[in-house]
Amino acid sequence: MIAVLYVDNWQLLQDTLGHFLERHKDMVVESSLLIEEALRKMDYISFDVIVTDYNLKESSGIDLLRQTRQKGIMTPFIFFILKQNRDMEAEATRYGRVAFVPKLPYSGSCFDELEKTIRTIVPASHVET
Numbered sequence: 001m002i003a004v005l006y007v008d009n010w011q012l013l014q015d016t017l018g019h020f021l022e023r024h025k026d027m028v029v030e031s032s033l034l035i036e037e038a039l040r041k042m043d044y045i046s047f048d049v050i051v052t053d054y055n056l057k058e059s060s061g062i063d064l065l066r067q068t069r070q071k072g073i074m075t076p077f078i079f080f081i082l083k084q085n086r087d088m089e090a091e092a093t094r095y096g097r098v099a100f101v102p103k104l105p106y107s108g109s110c111f112d113e114l115e116k117t118i119r120t121i122v123p124a125s126h127v128e129t
Contacts, residue, residue, distance in 0.1 A: 002027045002122055003045070007038045007052040007064060008080070013103075017051075020111045027118070035064045042073055048122045051078045051114065053103070054088055062091055069095050076121040080114055097121060 004021060006029055008014055018029040030045065032038035035056060050068065052061040065077050076097040079088075084100055092098045099117050104110040 002049065002118060003047045004029045004118065005032065005038060005041065005045075005047040005050045005075075006030070006080075007032045007035065007050065007056070007061070009033050009053070009057045017111060017114070021115060021118070024115075027115075035059050035067070038064060039067060039071070042068065042071065042075075047075050049076050049078060049118050051080050051118070054079055054081045054085075062088065065092060065095050065098070078114065078117055078121060080110075 004027055006014055006017060008031075011033065014031040014033075018031060021027045021029050030041060030047070032041060035058065050064070052064055054061040056064070061077075061079055068075065074096060076099070077092070077095075078099045078101055079092060080101050080103050082103050084102065089100060099121050101114045101117050102110060
């Protein structure tokens with residue numbers, strides 16, 4: 001199973017994406033609306049990948065990435081974003097394995113691309129079949 005933590009303040013997208021990824025039966029998705037909630041979940045749940053938006057209500061995905069690394073958690077990150085920014089990309093890559101997937105409104109293809117990226121970034125040793 002691939003354990004995914006999805007952090008985004010858009011509840012409808014959380015629900016939709018969670019159902020999309022879990023339809024394959026080899027992924028389980030845990031969602032958080034806030035960074036603090038996500039960090040608490042990481043204290044007792046081990047995730048294979050963290051998916052987050054860059055722009056969050058109270059902070060940013062970079063802040064989540066930074067705080068995760070400060071806790072010694074080296075889980076790969078995927079930024080599921082509306083608009084890519086070179087400065088944000090450069091900052092994020094300083095923290096280790098990260099990927100970027102465009103969040104295209106009203107397009108199922110972005111979900112397919114995210115699923116493909118998750119399967120690529122999660123080490124095979126973490127995936128039990």
